Amino acid sequence: MLAGRATETGHPMNENPPRVGLLVTCLVDLFRPSVGFAAVRLLEAADCRVEVPRQTCCGQPAYNGGDEDTARALARAMIDALEGFDYAVAPSGSCAGMAVVHYPRLFATDEEWGPRARALADKTFELTRFLTDIAPRPIPPADHDGPVAYHDSCAGLRELDIRDQPRALLDRVRGLELRVPEDAEQCCGFGGTFCVQYPDISAHMAAAKVEALAATGADLVLGGDLGCLLNIAGKCSRDGRPLRARHVAEILAGMTETPAIGEGGAG
Amino acid sequence: MSAPNTTADFRANAAKAVRDPVLQKALGNLRSGFQANRARARAALPEFDALRDAAVEIKEHSLDHLDLYLERFEAQVIANGGQVHWCRDAAEARAAVRRICDAAGARNIIKGKSMVTEEIGLNDDLAAAGLKVLETDLGEYIIQLRDEMPSHLIAPAVHLTREQVADSFTENHDRAAGAPAPEAPDDLLAEARRVLRREFLDADLGITGANFLIAETGAAVIVTNEGNGDLSRLLPDTHIVVTGIEKVVPTQEDAATLLRLLARSASGQELSAYTTFAAGPARPGDADGPAAFHVVLVDNGRSRLLGGEFRDILRCIRCGACLNHCPVYGAIGGHAYGWVYSGPIGAVLTPALLGLEGSADLPAASSLCGRCEAVCPTRVPLPELLRRWRRRSFAATDPAASDKSPAARRAYAAWGWLARRPRLYGVLLDLAARGLHRLGGRRGYMARLPFAGGWTAARDLPAPEGRGFQALWAKDARARTAAKPTPAPEPGKRP
Numbered sequence: 001m002l003a004g005r006a007t008e009t010g011h012p013m014n015e016n017p018p019r020v021g022l023l024v025t026c027l028v029d030l031f032r033p034s035v036g037f038a039a040v041r042l043l044e045a046a047d048c049r050v051e052v053p054r055q056t057c058c059g060q061p062a063y064n065g066g067d068e069d070t071a072r073a074l075a076r077a078m079i080d081a082l083e084g085f086d087y088a089v090a091p092s093g094s095c096a097g098m099a100v101v102h103y104p105r106l107f108a109t110d111e112e113w114g115p116r117a118r119a120l121a122d123k124t125f126e127l128t129r130f131l132t133d134i135a136p137r138p139i140p141p142a143d144h145d146g147p148v149a150y151h152d153s154c155a156g157l158r159e160l161d162i163r164d165q166p167r168a169l170l171d172r173v174r175g176l177e178l179r180v181p182e183d184a185e186q187c188c189g190f191g192g193t194f195c196v197q198y199p200d201i202s203a204h205m206a207a208a209k210v211e212a213l214a215a216t217g218a219d220l221v222l223g224g225d226l227g228c229l230l231n232i233a234g235k236c237s238r239d240g241r242p243l244r245a246r247h248v249a250e251i252l253a254g255m256t257e258t259p260a261i262g263e264g265g266a267g
Numbered sequence: 268m269s270a271p272n273t274t275a276d277f278r279a280n281a282a283k284a285v286r287d288p289v290l291q292k293a294l295g296n297l298r299s300g301f302q303a304n305r306a307r308a309r310a311a312l313p314e315f316d317a318l319r320d321a322a323v324e325i326k327e328h329s330l331d332h333l334d335l336y337l338e339r340f341e342a343q344v345i346a347n348g349g350q351v352h353w354c355r356d357a358a359e360a361r362a363a364v365r366r367i368c369d370a371a372g373a374r375n376i377i378k379g380k381s382m383v384t385e386e387i388g389l390n391d392d393l394a395a396a397g398l399k400v401l402e403t404d405l406g407e408y409i410i411q412l413r414d415e416m417p418s419h420l421i422a423p424a425v426h427l428t429r430e431q432v433a434d435s436f437t438e439n440h441d442r443a444a445g446a447p448a449p450e451a452p453d454d455l456l457a458e459a460r461r462v463l464r465r466e467f468l469d470a471d472l473g474i475t476g477a478n479f480l481i482a483e484t485g486a487a488v489i490v491t492n493e494g495n496g497d498l499s500r501l502l503p504d505t506h507i508v509v510t511g512i513e514k515v516v517p518t519q520e521d522a523a524t525l526l527r528l529l530a531r532s533a534s535g536q537e538l539s540a541y542t543t544f545a546a547g548p549a550r551p552g553d554a555d556g557p558a559a560f561h562v563v564l565v566d567n568g569r570s571r572l573l574g575g576e577f578r579d580i581l582r583c584i585r586c587g588a589c590l591n592h593c594p595v596y597g598a599i600g601g602h603a604y605g606w607v608y609s610g611p612i613g614a615v616l617t618p619a620l621l622g623l624e625g626s627a628d629l630p631a632a633s634s635l636c637g638r639c640e641a642v643c644p645t646r647v648p649l650p651e652l653l654r655r656w657r658r659r660s661f662a663a664t665d666p667a668a669s670d671k672s673p674a675a676r677r678a679y680a681a682w683g684w685l686a687r688r689p690r691l692y693g694v695l696l697d698l699a700a701r702g703l704h705r706l707g708g709r710r711g712y713m714a715r716l717p718f719a720g721g722w723t724a725a726r727d728l729p730a731p732e733g734r735g736f737q738a739l740w741a742k743d744a745r746a747r748t749a750a751k752p753t754p755a756p757e758p759g760k761r762p
Binding site: 024026028029030031032033034036037052054055056057059061062063064065066067068070073074077154155157158159183185186187189190191192194196197198199200201202203204205206207208230231234235237238258259261262263264265266 | 278281282285298594595598599631632633634635636637638640641654656657658659660661662670671675679682683685686687688689690692693696699700703704705707708709710711712714719720721722724725726727728729730731732733734735736737739740
């Protein structure tokens with residue numbers, strides 16, 4: 001149906017574009033669909049055919065909370081939904097890491113699901129990594145004037161080695177100046193359910209992180225994981241810091257006409 | 268009496284710690300210092316990661332053949348003229364040390380830094396028996412004056428500021444009436460050295476820990492920066508090494524490999540100022556050394572870990588890198604963990620040694636950021652070990668062994684139930700996106716939200732954009748099917 005269609009960049013799509021299943025992530029689904037649409041736009045610009053199979057959550061909250069049965073049930077559903085695609089791509093290092101690193105662990109001794117989990121792990125990618133290393137075509141350069149600070153999210157950084165990929169992509173954004181905060185590899189304090197289970201510690205970590213980000217002098221922080229960005233944006237808002245937050249996909253896809261995270265108030 | 272175990276009060280401890288300005292000041296110094304120093308040391312050694320691999324191999328091999336190497340170590344110690352005491356638990360270890368003290372007629376005991384003696388509560392036990400015990404590592408000495416536990420593996424007084432140390436010295440050291448202790452760190456150090464020197468000369472028994480035990484030579488390797496380990500070992504008539512059974516490695520070469528990693532990971536030094544190989548009592552013709560040499564080998568739960576899912580923790584060489592790089596430790600310090608071991612290693616070790624009852628918060632209180640594993644010289648998979656405790660905590664029927672309140676457990680279960688029902692989940696998620704969007708109002712943020720007090724106490728919650736992604740996508744797909752040719756989606760223009 002989509003064969004022969006022109007992408008937004010005007011290049012003809014190749015005859016057999018890779019089929020990509022989008023792992024939406026439950027936070028993007030609930031809080032910020034714009035990130036999902038930005039990811040779709042980028043993947044299509046990179047000559048992929050994107051589909052969104054029905055899905056819920058990758059199971060990470062249950063996995064990290066010690067509930068392996070629920071984690072396995074959700075992982076099986078996600079494997080079912082995504083294994084038919086050439087690739088699965090998530091706009092999140094944390095959820096991609098769940099599929100890449102932890103699904104195989106969950107089914108390490110399972111004769112049926114083990115091989116399926118490993119097969120999915122092999123073709124699941126975090127969005128910026130997919131765009132730099134895997135996609136058939138580079139995305140067209142976007143524009144953004146001014147300095148931005150980048151926050152490396154922990155799971156992407158340490159489970160998937162996502163560090164250079166977003167920098168390489170942002171390097172090609174015209175007018176953008178990338179600033180790396182001090183202590184860049186330090187966690188922002190989100191940590192999934194950690195942030196509500198141990199709010200004192202989490203908020204203390206968030207305070208240190210927004211201070212470091214603000215010290216860059218940039219008024220916009222970008223990152224690859226919505227959880228961290230909600231945490232950073234929420235802390236900036238509470239503390240009255242004039243620092244806005246967006247997912248890196250929004251800048252790359254040129255979708256900055258949407259309000260920044262938390263800024264699109266209801267009527 | 269040293270501080271009591273407050274592991275079960277972790278949440279309250281943490282809440283207090285993040286609001287303690289003096290502690291926060293002390294912790295700030297720690298992070299910038301240790302982290303930067305390790306990074307420099309690591310960058311200056313290209314084979315650092317290869318050394319880590321070698322270290323894992325050495326430790327794994329030693330653990331695979333732990334019985335063999337411990338027996339070889341014992342045989343060497345005996346051949347060198349020393350004795351080895353095998354102790355199943357803390358009580359046996361305390362009793363062994365006391366027996367040696369009694370037999371030696373010791374009254375004045377000096378100690379080098381040893382976490383295992385903290386673990387087994389040795390000082391209190393010896394004091395109760397009427398013996399005088401003095402810590403000689405500067406940090407340990409300071410916390411002994413203050414009746415505190417160590418708050419860090421290698422820097423036990425790192426939670427204190429210079430001013431607090433000066434106060435403790437003013438209170439405890441003889442000086443002209445009313446004269447305060449000096450303020451400059453060097454002067455404080457000189458004062459401590461003056462006080463401790465006298466004690467070193469009076470001591471009749473010295474106790475140290477060990478960083479490694481070498482099976483082929485029977486030597487205990489002791490690493491310090493102050494030389495106090497050597498004085499504790501050499502000046503008194505009797506030297507007791509108290510250490511865990513997992514410290515043994517086959518050869519001197521193996522110990523050398525681990526030493527190359529230890530100081531670099533800990534403090535960023537290439538080597539500590541003093542590295543001592545204590546291999547038995549003084550031999551005829553030796554200029555100095557103790558007349559008697561004892562090694563107290565402490566199991567205290569370690570052999571139980573050997574065959575189980577927490578075995579990897581036995582590779583730990585106690586460098587403290589995981590503490591120095593842990594954002595949770597950096598926020599709350601060591602005392603909040605409530606017992607001897609803190610930070611990621613403490614969060615894994617404490618439930619293993621004391622039981623999960625009362626310590627379930629320790630493995631739960633982590634964002635699993637993974638930095639501990641990334642800096643660990645022996646590649647202990649700390650986040651995975653934390654998760655394993657969480658699994659046990661989740662499965663536990665005893666509420667004291669669970670990190671979650673009954674209400675939190677119910678919320679988890681409800682979410683899990685819902686997430687297995689994609690259609691219902693999709694409908695409810697879209698409803699929640701709409702509802703929360705309205706709740707956010709004009710501002711787009713929520714400052715208060717039922718059931719999210721943990722988030723909103725110190726943060727606003729950004730409101731959702733208004734619809735669920737999958738709901739919008741489905742609408743989009745229907746529109747695309749209806750209208751041909753298919754237009755590219757214009758997600759940015761979405762209402």
